[in-house]
Amino acid sequence: MPDIREVPETIRTACERLMRAYLIDGTPAAADVEQMTASIASIYAEYVALQALEQLTRQVGQASDLAFAELMDNDVFAFLAPTMQQLLRFLRGRLAGQEPVLLLDEQNQFAAHHLALALLLLAAQALAATSSEPEQALAQVHQGLADDPAFTRAPAGDLSYSLPDNDNATTTGQLAREMLTETVPICATYVSDDEVLLVLALDARPDIRELFRLIATDVPAAGADTCTKWSGRPEVGTVRLDIE
Template sequence: MRAKPFVVRFQFSDLLQGDVEHDSQLGGVIPAISVAHLTMIGKSPFWRRRNAKRPDLPDISLSGAGPRAAGPAKSAPPRRALDSVGPRLARQDPVAMEGSDMSHVYDSLPAPIVAACEQVIEAYLTGAVPSADPRLLDTSESMLLAESAALEAVAMLAEQQSSTSNLLFADLLEDPTFAPLAPAMRQILHFLRARLAGQNPTLRLDPATPAPTLTLLLIAAQALSSAAASEDDTTASENDSAAELFAEMKTRLAGEPMDRRVPAGDLAFGLDDALADRVDDETFLRDGIRRALTGTVPVRRVLSHTAGHVLVVLDLAARPDVEDLFRLLSADPPSGGADTHVRWRMLPMPAPAMSLFRLEINWLEPVHIDLAIAFDTDNHGKELRAIACAEVVALSFVDPADIRSGRHDPDAPVITALIPAHRESLTDLLSKLEHQ
């Protein structure tokens, strides 16, 4: 056990339960994509449905035979660790982008990696057998391109449909074939929506997350497929539209991609047990901060009153599912109230005034939805103490100030969802922080 200059390590393990995990951006290796991951696509009922519409395509191989049987491409580079900065952080540096005549998304990306990523998307859209070399998808460059493609495609879907709801990704999220990818897929979708909404989200992926690059490419492909399906219901037109949208996506990536016009956010892998004891304290603390902030929605304002009422106004632009839940709870509340679980966690910081509190809410009915909110003692110290004195907390995505200013229809109801404050737990954490 390495020396501790402050108490983060010990309090963190007690108050933020769960294994400390590995961060690929800080020296780890991206989980491998295998032939099995790619042939998994061919087993999908979705793939078979598309093939039934395309008699000109060969039968899907369920055993990995076919294009992959000849072995990996000779040009495939070996898997490697990400460096301490990584291409993802490099694209946030204006100096790194200076002097480039092309989009930074494609800048310095090897052509075989670009071709492999694009082949996966094209295979999904056409119902063909994915033939990309899995090793080409096991690099930091491929993950960078995959994220940029997914972001661009989701933005195009939003332009086409005015929505990026999970219903438009049902072929992926509900297909048993993609079940191993579905948990991370939902998290990544929230992350991409948050970036497009102008937020600066954090997503700390479990180091065992399977095939994140493939997951991002499938999100991109499904977004394009959903956008194409909205244009025309006929199979031929849908295929033509998908091809046109795919071409448009590549043109946008090569020009002025969305990736350069929205906040980058922080997408990284967590520290695993092997690395947790070897990294320096700053790296360890950064991993803890990512854990505390992962998947949280921004707090716009907290209003508290002397009567003990607390209203937390949230920015739910990236969580339309939570907005829909609030509307449902308001219009047709379950008898006896919604079955809701609430949990407070705390990440103490070297400076107690900057400590982070994470409120996790789990609705079990009428639909199963999870939500996390982050507070810090510097900006929300008074509000946290007010919540510690309350029985319930009201959550809303409408700020009363918007009604007074005319930004929100004064005749429309302010929809709120009530949750238990769980004040005993919060009071205990605040007390521990005071005695740190």
């Protein structure tokens, strides 16, 4: 994990200008976006995004999808929306104390700066969702990075690109990592005759916890349209729960 002091000043300045432009003008300048090509820019952008999400959570009490709806619906950044949704879940998992795994599709590497851009847009939108003025919110993020950075307290997780699907061993390893990330702890197991009852700690997954919170406290006017599906794989001893 690189020391934040190792990040070049040009990168830090470009990141700050990019977020300020989104907060004030709604879109970053092309010149700042082009400076996001270095790998260190993506690493620093992840630091900033994690700090901004933590700041939003502290002020508002949560960092739900609703807070980022405006960004996801922005036509200018529509090409980044799928990646930003994945990154948002990844960052929330880190803040929740998990070790999330996110292997971005290889096709998302069409531009080296898009990962950093997506992370910085999430950071800026998180700040926009707080009650602070843009300049004050930016100052608080940088102060937090200097005094009590979230990236040193949250588990690192595993954020990288997936490899080409032409190596069975590699592909199997990636699937295993993804499956482990999507699991939830088992609180208790009860066996009676031919039945097995598993008590799952669903609140260990921030995305599931957020879903249940929304269903309980913010039910849509037409009702909550959800579907629960169970599937089992006895040969490998796993059970899968899908909530849609």
